[in-house]
Each structure stands twice: as structure tokens, then as C-alpha cells.
Amino acid sequence: MNKPVDLPMPVIGRQKMTPSEAFVETLVAHGVKNVFGIVGSAYMDALDLFPLAGIRFISVAHEQGGGHMADGYSRVSGRHGVCIAQNGPGITNFVTSVAAAYWAHSPVVCITPETGSMTLGLGGFQETEQLPIFSKITKYQAHVNNKARMAELTSRAFDRALLEMGPTQLNIPRDFFYGDIECEVPRPIAIERGAGGERSLDEAADLLASAQFPVIIAGGGIVMGDTQADAIALAELLHAPVACSYLHNDTFPSKHPLWCGPLGYQGSKAAMKLLAKADVVLALGTRLGPFGTLPQHGLDYWPKQAKVVQVDADPKMLGLVKPISVGICADAGAAARALVARLSGKTLASQANRAARAATINDEKRAWESELDGWTHEKDAWSLDVSRDSSAMHPRQMLREMERAMPEGAMVSTDIGNICSVSNSYLRFDRPRSMFAAMSFGNCGYAFPTIVGAKVAAPDRPAIAYVGDGAWGMSFGELQTCVREEIPVTAVVFNNGQWGAEKKNHVDFYKNRFVGVNLDKQPSWAAVAKAMGAEGVRVEKVSDVGPALRAAAAAQRDGRTTVLEMMVTRELGDPFRRDALALPTRHLAKYKSTAAS
Numbered sequence: 003m004n005k006p007v008d009l010p011m012p013v014i015g016r017q018k019m020t021p022s023e024a025f026v027e028t029l030v031a032h033g034v035k036n037v038f039g040i041v042g043s044a045y046m047d048a049l050d051l052f053p054l055a056g057i058r059f060i061s062v063a064h065e066q067g068g069g070h071m072a073d074g075y076s077r078v079s080g081r082h083g084v085c086i087a088q089n090g091p092g093i094t095n096f097v098t099s100v101a102a103a104y105w106a107h108s109p110v111v112c113i114t115p116e117t118g119s120m121t122l123g124l125g126g127f128q129e130t131e132q133l134p135i136f137s138k139i140t141k142y143q144a145h146v147n148n149k150a151r152m153a154e155l156t157s158r159a160f161d162r163a164l165l166e167m168g169p170t171q172l173n174i175p176r177d178f179f180y181g182d183i184e185c186e187v188p189r190p191i192a193i194e195r196g197a198g199g200e201r202s203l204d205e206a207a208d209l210l211a212s213a214q215f216p217v218i219i220a221g222g223g224i225v226m227g228d229t230q231a232d233a234i235a236l237a238e239l240l241h242a243p244v245a246c247s248y249l250h251n252d253t254f255p256s257k258h259p260l261w262c263g264p265l266g267y268q269g270s271k272a273a274m275k276l277l278a279k280a281d282v283v284l285a286l287g288t289r290l291g292p293f294g295t296l297p298q299h300g301l302d303y304w305p306k307q308a309k310v311v312q313v314d315a316d317p318k319m320l321g322l323v324k325p326i327s328v329g330i331c332a333d334a335g336a337a338a339r340a341l342v343a344r345l346s347g348k349t350l351a352s353q354a355n356r357a358a359r360a361a362t363i364n365d366e367k368r369a370w371e372s373e374l375d376g377w378t379h380e381k382d383a384w385s386l387d388v389s390r391d392s393s394a395m396h397p398r399q400m401l402r403e404m405e406r407a408m409p410e411g412a413m414v415s416t417d418i419g420n421i422c423s424v425s426n427s428y429l430r431f432d433r434p435r436s437m438f439a440a441m442s443f444g445n446c447g448y449a450f451p452t453i454v455g456a457k458v459a460a461p462d463r464p465a466i467a468y469v470g471d472g473a474w475g476m477s478f479g480e481l482q483t484c485v486r487e488e489i490p491v492t493a494v495v496f497n498n499g500q501w502g503a504e505k506k507n508h509v510d511f512y513k514n515r516f517v518g519v520n521l522d523k524q525p526s527w528a529a530v531a532k533a534m535g536a537e538g539v540r541v542e543k544v545s546d547v548g549p550a551l552r553a554a555a556a557a558q559r560d561g562r563t564t565v566l567e568m569m570v571t572r573e574l575g576d577p578f579r580r581d582a583l584a585l586p587t588r589h590l591a592k593y594k595s596t597a598a599s
């Protein structure tokens with residue numbers, strides 16, 4: 003699971019140092035090259051050492067942005083993303099980004115200097131209890147309870163982040179950076195994950211060998227384990243169609259004949275219809291999150307009668323959401339290789355009907371593509387009404403153009419919103435570590451800072467964020483970071499003048515009684531971008547979308563960040579949470595007029 007890397011040698015052997023030196027040398031030992039955050043006196047003694055330690059401090063606009071950048075950085079690099087801030091308010095500003103990293107399984111190390119140990123509990127300046135706040139959104143919390151343990155506990159926070167694939171917290175009373183200690187900087191611990199238990203692998207291989215219509219769900223574990231080639235080998239052996247798990251569109255190459263597209267909200271009908279036919283499902287590196295397998299497009303596609311083999315690195319995820327026949331606690335790649343070894347040379351039931359299944363796969367994929375081609379705009383009454391006299395672009399046409407113009411090797415992050423969600427059908431990738439969505443925490447404001455962090459990890463790849471105009475209002479401050487720190491990216495901002503995803507609920511459930519969903523009197527986001535030192539382009543015609551995207555991606559090579567403000571209609575695709583909303587019931591006379599009739 004953990005990527006083998008050549009780590010630099012820290013200072014060798016037990017020796018006298020300050021806790022700040024021990025802390026920084028431990029970062030060096032873990033290969034840390036970039037730290038995202040906002041400067042603060044609480045850790046200034048350590049910060050002072052960063053330049054000589056070869057660590058770049060990337061100064062951000064808001065700590066939440068810094069946390070998301072650490073997330074994006076870790077998702078591209080497969081290494082730790084690191085963020086740090088001032089005790090108290092700087093740390094509470096991290097909360098949303100750490101929660102998002104938790105659900106994205108990102109090895110973010112969130113370093114939280116704390117109020118001084120001698121005044122803790124007295125209600126001094128910038129004091130809050132920093133451990134309980136993060137207790138449910140981290141995999142491990144290290145509290146430096148004695149300055150002599152600085153290197154040991156720092157190292158453990160880094161080890162655990164990769165071991166458990168999630169954020170960890172390193173809490174350091176600010177006075178513990180000072181003084182003299184004697185210690186040794188530990189070497190990082192890299193634990194290799196295995197292929198799973200022999201018996202479960204045998205059972206899984208038997209099920210797959212007897213499957214008439216095996217289907218693979220390719221999850222994020224394939225990306226995190228850098229093991230796409232093994233997933234491809236297994237899929238080809240079984241000639242099994244492959245669906246990407248929700249918001250993990252980069253787990254399987256879209257050009258591969260067995261690729262069927264993503265499951266979940268605004269996903270691929272081809273993937274859903276093929277999964278519905280499965281008699282055996284192999285869920286490879288996925289926790290099968292509940293939101294990602296909800297019915298979509300009116301299709302309740304989960305094959306309830308099928309046998310399910312689930313592979314996940316976290317044993318607690320096995321059988322948690324969907325009933326399973328076999329659970330394998332393993333690295334996705336190692337398990338895939340072990341299954342290939344067991345199945346090679348065996349008689350596979352799926353070989354007999356391979357030609358027929360190949361035809362079915364092609365038919366479903368072709369049908370979905372032609373449906374998408376014809377689906378140029380939303381067709382519900384409200385969408386037709388608001389777009390009838392509009393000269394703005396239909397979101398779907400704009401998204402299709404972006405798909406066509408997407409530069410080679412692009413990384414795309416997506417936010418939470420109606421148009422970002424619709425984009426799920428149009429985001430296809432041929433290499434892993436390319437898509438960074440807000441995943442199941444679903445916070446608006448995720449995409450832009452995340453792509454900034456991704457760009458730091460992969461400066462040569464085009465970096466593009468898809469963001470709704472509401473979410474952009476939350477996150478555009480990080481344009482300052484792009485300009486100041488010379489991190490060139492492209493933000494595609496969908497200007498529909500509304501918090502569209504929530505407005506859709508008003509339309510579907512509340513008879514268009516709009517409360518707080520219109521984003522009136524917005525500035526020109528293209529003009530704001532220019533005022534902040536970036537490029538700003540207003541795009542009004544579908545024919546301009548492709549050239550604008552290509553030019554913005556090219557500008558990244560010249561170090562320039564661009565905001566493409568896409569002027570789109572107010573039409574809206576299917577809602578997020580049809581599953582969780584109900585038509586209004588009212589008992590009090592005062593509110594009767596709002597009851598569903």
C-alpha cells in the first residue's frame with residue numbers, strides 16, 4: 003500500500019537537539035517537501051528551520067484551504083499532505099478540510115500547535131481543547147505530552163496516516179518547541195499489506211470461476227495502491243465489465259473496452275445496467291459507500307441476488323453497507339494478483355458466454371453514449387422554463403465540450419453542486435490519480451484548494467477545478483495563494499446565479515418557494531480574478547468552451563492561473579437527495595399553505 007520512496011537520511015543517532023530541530027528532522031525523515039498553512043507564533047521556532055531543511059512553506063489564504071491542499075497533494079503523490087496553523091482559531095479553521103480528508107482516505111498530517119502547557123485550562127489567548135474536536139475525523143491523534151518525545155510522536159503521526167490511509171493529528175503544546183532534548187529521529191515504518199487470507203481468496207476464486215456474469219467495481223483502493231495494471235489483468239481474465247465506484251472515475255482507464263463508467267449519482271447507465279445483470283460482484287478496493295450505490299436515473303441497479311466478494315484494506319468496511327459472501331482484508335493489488343494466480347488456467351464459466359457478454363457490454367456503452375449525445379439539456383418543466391429565453395449555455399453541452407477539450411494527463415477536482423455532479427457523466431480518465439472529488443463528506447468549497455495542492459505534487463500535469471458559483475464564493479480566496487506562491491491552475495466556475503443543487507429541492511419538493519438559494523448581485527468572477535492577479539475569461543458560447551479550456555491549460559505552463567467563468571442557464575439536473583427528502587407535512591394552521599397538496 004505504502005509507496006516505496008527514497009527517503010532522505012535525517013540526522014543519525016541519538017544526540018542533543020531542540021524539540022524544534024527534532025520535529026523538523028522528523029518531517030525530513032518522512033520526505034516532507036511542502037507544508038501548507040498560515041504563519042503563527044505558536045510554531046515559529048520550527049518554521050524558522052523549514053528553509054534550511056528543504057521544506058517549502060506554502061502560505062495560504064485560509065486554513066481550510068491549506069487542509070484541502072494537503073489533501074490534494076497527498077491524493078496525487080501517494081505521500082503525506084501536511085498542514086499547520088496557529089493554535090486556537092487557526093486550528094478550528096482546519097476542521098472541515100480534515101473531515102473531508104477522512105472520507106477521501108487521504109494521509110493528511112494535521113499539525114496543531116496548542117496553547118502552552120503551563121496555561122492550559124486557564125482560558126488564555128487562543129485556547130480551545132484541540133483533541134476532542136478532531137477525535138472523530140482522524141485515524142490517530144498524537145499529543146506531545148513531553149518535549150523529549152517530539153520525534154517519536156511526530157514520526158508516529160506520519161506512520162499512522164499511511165498505515166490507516168487517513169488524516170492524523172499531531173498536537174504540540176507551543177512551549178514544547180523550546181529547550182534541549184536528547185533523542186533519535188526514528189526511521190519511517192512502511193508496512194506492506196498482503197493479499198488476504200488463503201481461505202477467503204480460495205472461496206472468492208471459486209465464486210468468480212463459476213460466475214456467468216461477473217462484474218467488477220473498481221474502487222479508490224486501486225488508485226491508492228497504485229495497482230491499476232492488476233485490476234486490468236483480472237478484468238481481462240474474466241472479461242468482466244468494470245464500473246468505477248462513485249467519484250473514483252480514475253480507477254480504470256476509460257479507453258479500455260471493459261470500462262463502463264462510474265456508478266452513483268449522475269453516473270453511467272451502462273455501468274448500472276451491467277451491474278444489475280451480475281451474478282457475482284467483485285468490489286475491489288471499495289467500501290461500497292451507501293451514497294455511491296443509491297438508485298439513479300430511476301434504476302435500482304444493485305444486484306440483490308448476486309454473490310459479492312469485497313476487498314478492502316480496512317477490515318471494518320467488509321460487509322458494512324452491503325451484504326457480502328466473501329470479505330477479503332487486503333491490498334487491492336495484492337488480492338487481484340492472488341486471484342489472477344488462482345484463476346489462470348482454470349475453467350471459467352464466464353468463458354463460455356464471453357462473446358455474448360462482450361456484445362452486451364458494447365451495446366450498453368453505445369446506448370449510454372448516444373443517450374448522452376442527445377441529452378443536451380434538462381427536460382423537466384422548470385428547467386425548460388428558465389432556459390427557454392436564455393442565451394446562456396446549457397450545462398450539459400458545456401460539460402461535453404470540456405470533456406472533448408480535456409488536455410492529456412489532466413487532473414480534475416470537482417466540487418459539490420448540481421453542475422459538478424452532472425459532470426460525473428463526462429469525466430473520463432486514462433490514468434489514476436486524476437480525479438479529486440469532495441467524496442462523501444460533500445463539502446462545498448473543496449475542489450479549488452484541492453487542485454492547488456494537486457498541482458504542487460504534479461507541476462507538469464494540467465490542473466483543473468470544476469466549481470459552482472456558490473462554492474466559488476467560499477473558496478476563491480485561494481486565488482491569492484496561486485498568484486503569490488506561483489501555483490498555476492485553472493478554475494472553471496459555473497455561473498448559474500444560484501445555489502443550484504439546493505434550489506432543485508425547492509423545485510421538486512417545495513413548489514418553488516425559494517429561500518436563500520438565489521445568488522443575486524454577484525460580481526463578475528472573471529473581473530474578480532483579474533483584480534486578484536490571475537486571468538479571468540467569461541465564456542458565453544459553447545463553441546468557445548474548448549478553446550478557452552485549452553488556452554487556460556496552456557497558460558499553466560507559463561505560470562498563469564485562469565478563472566473561466568462559464569455563463570450557464572439556471573436549469574438543474576436530478577437532485578442529490580431524493581432519497582432523504584419528503585413532501586412537506588404541516589399541522590399548524592399558520593403553516594398550512596406550505597403543505598403538499
Ligand SMILES: Cc1ncc(C[n+]2csc(CCOP(=O)(O)OP(=O)(O)O)c2C)c(N)n1
Nearest residue numbers: 419420421445446470471472473501502503
Ligand atoms: C460547506 C457546505 N455548505 C452547504 C452545503 C449544501 N449544499 C450542497 S450543494 C449546494 C449548492 C451548490 O451551489 P453551487 O456551488 O453554485 O453549484 P450549483 O449547484 O449551482 O451547480 C449547497 C449549498 C454543502 N454541501 N457544503
Ligand SMILES: [Mg+2]
Nearest residue numbers: 470471500502
Ligand atoms: Mg450555482
